[in-house]
Amino acid sequence: MEMVPPVAAGVMAGTLARLLLLRRDYRQFPSYPQGYTIHLSLGFIAAALGAIAPPAIATGDLAAASFLALAATQFREVRAVERESLRNMEPTELVPRGAAYIEGIARVFEARNYLAMATALLASLAGVVGLRWGAWWSLGCGLATGSVAVALVQGLMSGQRVGDIAIVKPARVEFDGPILTVAGVQIMNVGLPAARERYLQEGLAVVIRPKDANARATLSNLGQRQAITHEVAMLLGIKMDVDEPEFTPIARQNPATGEVVLAIVPLLRDERALVRAVEYVPVLEGTVRKPVASGLWPPDLAQLEGVPKA
Amino acid sequence: MSSGESRIVAVVTLRRDVQAGGVPVFPVADETERDQVALLLAKLLRGTIHDLRNGSYVIVRH
Numbered sequence: 001m002e003m004v005p006p007v008a009a010g011v012m013a014g015t016l017a018r019l020l021l022l023r024r025d026y027r028q029f030p031s032y033p034q035g036y037t038i039h040l041s042l043g044f045i046a047a048a049l050g051a052i053a054p055p056a057i058a059t060g061d062l063a064a065a066s067f068l069a070l071a072a073t074q075f076r077e078v079r080a081v082e083r084e085s086l087r088n089m090e091p092t093e094l095v096p097r098g099a100a101y102i103e104g105i106a107r108v109f110e111a112r113n114y115l116a117m118a119t120a121l122l123a124s125l126a127g128v129v130g131l132r133w134g135a136w137w138s139l140g141c142g143l144a145t146g147s148v149a150v151a152l153v154q155g156l157m158s159g160q161r162v163g164d165i166a167i168v169k170p171a172r173v174e175f176d177g178p179i180l181t182v183a184g185v186q187i188m189n190v191g192l193p194a195a196r197e198r199y200l201q202e203g204l205a206v207v208i209r210p211k212d213a214n215a216r217a218t219l220s221n222l223g224q225r226q227a228i229t230h231e232v233a234m235l236l237g238i239k240m241d242v243d244e245p246e247f248t249p250i251a252r253q254n255p256a257t258g259e260v261v262l263a264i265v266p267l268l269r270d271e272r273a274l275v276r277a278v279e280y281v282p283v284l285e286g287t288v289r290k291p292v293a294s295g296l297w298p299p300d301l302a303q304l305e306g307v308p309k310a
Numbered sequence: 311m312s313s314g315e316s317r318i319v320a321v322v323t324l325r326r327d328v329q330a331g332g333v334p335v336f337p338v339a340d341e342t343e344r345d346q347v348a349l350l351l352a353k354l355l356r357g358t359i360h361d362l363r364n365g366s367y368v369i370v371r372h
Binding site: 177178188189190191192193194195242243245246 | 345348349352353356357358359360361363367368372
């Protein structure tokens with residue numbers, strides 16, 4: 001009975017951490033009650049597993065701590081399930097997420113369970129330490145440590161966004177004959193004059209200019225570019241249907257400068273909103289490249305021309 | 311972005327000298343008819359219309 005306060009504090013802190021990480025997800029995924037239920041339940045289980053480890057060790061039951069290993073297997077499963085369900089939905093998306101983005105999302109979901117577990121473990125550990133002064137002190141210590149851990153988790157898990165590694169600017173949609181062109185980069189051949197007219201009348205475009213050679217390498221990843229088009233189409237809406245593939249947004253890179261351009265016919269025709277949507281796209285973990293860190297690049301090439309040093 | 315290769319599924323052309331070779335060719339009389347036929351075919355075949363700028367449109371499934 002005496003171990004109830006630390007375990008309770010741990011479970012509460014861990015579940016709270018998972019809940020907050022769930023709420024922070026703006027990507028409309030999961031945006032339905034079933035998704036919330038699944039992830040909160042898993043978060044609760046993770047928290048419970050984390051929370052029982054310190055009391056188990058404190059009472060000399062070392063075998064119980066090995067349950068943490070079981071949890072790891074369980075959460076790898078979470079990643080597989082997440083990946084599979086997103087992949088199954090991929091053909092139903094007008095603008096697909098792309099394999100890299102799906103992998104990124106799946107990884108995040110797995111990591112969040114570990115975070116819930118770690119938060120619970122820390123809170124419970126503090127609770128066990130606090131036990132010597134009584135049950136209420138134990139609960140208090142546990143919850144205080146838990147809150148600090150939750151705050152840390154929130155700060156640590158916000159990764160980079162495209163706005164951090166690149167400068168996004170509005171651009172003009174132009175045609176070179178039938179070729180859709182933005183800032184001198186040819187994107188695709190739009191054959192039908194009516195479709196070209198729609199691009200000119202209702203289309204918007206942006207230039208995404210990488211801040212350095214690392215950012216350039218990251219943006220050249222096709223998965224990262226697909227994630228950008230998916231997010232933009234999701235956030236601004238897109239004026240197309242399945243039988244109009246010429247309006248599928250495509251992000252193309254200028255091989256000479258590393259700039260990535262994108263043209264889209266959005267429902268919300270607002271340049272500022274488009275720029276903000278692009279800036280808000282997460283930099284996918286799997287696409288991050290850091291060639292400059294190798295030391296092979298001379299500083300003047302590592303820093304792209306005309307981009308002020310941060 | 312789809313996996314797999316792009317494939318030409320039809321050609322709509324103003325030219326009379328285009329020989330059919332593995333791909334259906336639809337000869338048309340003028341540019342208005344070309345646009346109409348190309349649009350109808352593209353919708354049917356879920357393809358994209360590309361202009362080759364020699365009087366021909368190709369409909370490609372990407």
